[in-house]
Amino acid sequence: MNAIIEAKNLSKHYGSFKAVDDVSFSIGLGRIVGLIGSNGAGKTTLLNAILGLTRYKGGLSVLGQDPSQDRAKLMEKVCFISDVATLPRWMKVSQTIDFVEGVHPAFSREKALDYISRTQIPLNKKIKGLSKGMVTQLHLALVMSIDAQLLVLDEPTLGLDIIFRKRFYENLLEDYFDHERTILVTTHQVEEIENILTDVMFIRDGKIVLNSSVDDLTTRFHQITVEDDAVEAAEALNPIWQKSAMGMNNFVFDSVPQEKLAEIGSPKQVGLADLFVAKMSNGKISKAKISKDSTGANS
Amino acid sequence: MNDKITNEISMMNSRKFNLTNYGKFPTLMVREFYEHKTAFLTVPLVIAGLFLLFAIGGLVTGQGEVMSVNGSHMTAAELLSMHANDTDIETVQRALSAAMMGVGGSVIFVLPFVILFPLLNSLYEERIERSYLFWKSMPVSDLQEVLSKLIFIVFAGPMILFAIASLLSFAIMLVLTPFMWANDLPLISVMWTQTPFITGWIGAAATYLVWALWALPIFGWILLASAYAPKAPLMFVVVPPIVVMLIEKMFLGTEWFDQAFVSRIGEKFGNTMASVLDMDKFQRGGVNFNVPSVGDAGQVLFASMADPSFWVGTAVAAAFVMGAVYMRRYKI
Incomplete structure (x- = not known):
């Protein structure tokens, strides 16, 4: 009933390589799902399909919408951080806030400034002048200030030190997550997200080999x-x-x-x-x- | 809590301008301005500043060149005394107009570069630095993204250069005034009343816009290369047309592609430019110089719209832009 993401026989092939191979699953409202797989298992391809970044075969519905149809509309309710440090390097911190405020109807400037005030991020610096950890903090602050229903995080903390990684997930749980939101996250550092997940999905060779709640x-x-x-x-x-x-x-x-x-x-x-x-x-x-x-x- | 940051935050809360009031597309344009501030603002301002500095230096030492006309250089004194005894007000006016356009031309000179390189990198760099993943996480369609880049870099951004050129013309006149007064040159009032330092540049800007419409297939092609190129986008702009031309020449012995597209587009906007600026007739002695005007540009635009090749070009441009949108949407 409350399925936020519903996939039926979802496939994505690159030539003969089956990045995602006939996958079916459903993710409900208020879950924090860990998508776990080794490199090349199809995690990012699956997420890209969910985010409307790539085309696919089969059925996929995200918040009742076909993500390959209208990404711009989907992004009003879905937020994502793909990879570390994807904020434009030439932009100033304050400009990123102006920009998101200008294009995103569900963004709260006050929230963003509040989150940033708790960090050491200088507003008038360019992104390229920030440390990798700061860029990630800024990106998280921007994303958490958007009132989205689904947040997708693809290796958001890769290459950061453990203190940043821990704080990242702490902030996410304490300041952002409530039972009206759904989070889908992939990471290599399984141990670090283990205790925040409500569900896990293991993916191997493009197939879901385990899909279970953590309680089960x-x-x-x-x-x-x-x-x-x-x-x-x-x-x-x-x-x-x-x-x-x-x-x-x-x-x-x-x-x-x-x-x-x-x-x-x-x-x-x-x-x-x-x-x-x-x-x-x-x-x-x-x-x-x-x-x-x-x-x-x-x- | 860091006091400095707290202060900054409170400043940010009372922001100077609120982008949300303008909607998505203006926000994208503002973003483009931020991204290309150096090309479209800093570089022309520096050039204008240097030009002004040299002009002042020239006036002070009495031998600097204020302008150069058809390769012959003139000092301010020469230029002004040349027409000092002219009673024909029109001749004086034209000379002044030509001088003014020449002065501002130093700024407009960089226009091709500040268009080419930002356009070339517009869809390429975001892939290389992976920031497209951030842009795509926003509720902005690929069409809006690509159009915002095209419109800012080709149409809106260049307007800043024309404004700076106008400002430079004004500044030069300001600098000339006390000099002319001190040297007893009688043309101060003529200069200030007859030099179209604002309307002339508005006309030039309008001329440029018409020219840019003719050049749209080229801009579209550059965008497509930028969206496609795995590396070195400039190569992807230049090489394919050359290869097509060579293959055609080698195997068919014809130059249809060259004539239908490459030369044709170049010729068309060359003509457009020339017909408005009337550069051919521009001579040092019997100055015959038409100041660019919105009216002339409008006439050329109307004439263009009756020309089928204009529409063919526009359609080709649209196809290239849609190709770029498609690339940005699916090729990640």
Whole structure:
């Protein structure tokens, strides 16, 4: 009902390369969705389709609109930061504020100036005179001052130091997010956004391989660590991923009851980063054995 | 909290002009002005300033050149005394007008450069520095973006240069006045009443606009190259027409492409320029100089509108601009 983004059999091919391959999903109002995938997995292509920056095949509806039709109209309700430091380098900070105010009906100058006043960003300097961190802060300040329904962030903090990155997401949560807004974010630093997400989508080779709320993840995925003698018992429960090192064997399970796992080891929740690695390992069991008795027989 | 920034913020809150009152397109034009301030304001102002400085220097030392006409240089004294005994007021007026246009011409001289390079970079640089991602996050269509660049760089921005040229003419007259008075030259009132230092430049601006309409296919082509070029946009402007001309010449032995497009457009706006400025008839002695006027420019415009090749050119220009819009929209 409240779907902000609705994709049905969405595809985007570049020649024979399937950047996005027959993908269907739906993102509801008030969610913070992490789109997670490795380089070249199709994240940016998918986001570009959602933002009306590229054409696509299949069905896609963003806020009830076909994004490939009228990007300008869509951008009155959707905001995005693609990549770090995309603000025009020749512009002065004050001019960026004037500009957004002039073209965006939902922009609040007061808000923007308030956000900027909490930083060290000088208003009369050109963008090229600012540090990368400041440019990102400014961009976030501009975007947060726009009363949009959907905010899309594509690697917005890449290459910034950890203090900036932490503050970026803190600001986003404290000053911007409410349950009338929806945020879609991609990043390599999975750990940093793990606790702000309500949903995660894993994308690999243009396909969505996992689409789940974070709450469901915690009940669905578990990991156990066992010694060598329990390996067979663990393997019998069909782990989706395993890793053996120094005599300790780590298994990740999907939808295996916790009681069953408890018979072998002590089941723990799987961190998003670990889960990502597990799901990205080509769907098959990865036996990355670096154990002491490694024979090199496994691949 | 940093006091300096707080002050700045309060200044920003009471902003001098409110762009939101003007709508999107004027905001885009203001943005273009900010981006090209150096080309369209600083450079011509510096040239005008230098010219004025040299003129003052020349007057003070008594040997500087105020202007050069057809290659022969004249000092202010020579120029003014040349017509000092003329009773024919029209001759004097024309001489003054010609001098004035020559003076301001030093500013207009840079016009081709301040148009070419901003236009060439307009859709290229935003891709290179990736700021198109910011522009595209705003509720502004690609058509509006491309048109704002074309309209500012080709039509609105050059008007600033004509205004500066007019200002320079005025400043030169201001500087000449005490000099003429001190040297007992009797033409002060004639100079101030007969030199069309405002209307002449408005006429020149109007002439330029008509000329620019004829040149629109070239400007459109440059925009398209700017939107397309993966690197070195100037190469993408120059090379394709040359290649087409060469291939045609080699394989067909004809010069249809050259005659139909390249030379034709050049000739057309050359003629337009010449017919309004009447440069051919401009001579040092029997000065016969038509000050450009809005009326003449209007006549040329009307004549152009009856000329099918004008409309063919406009259609070609529109196709190029739409191509640039298409490129900006989908080629990212």
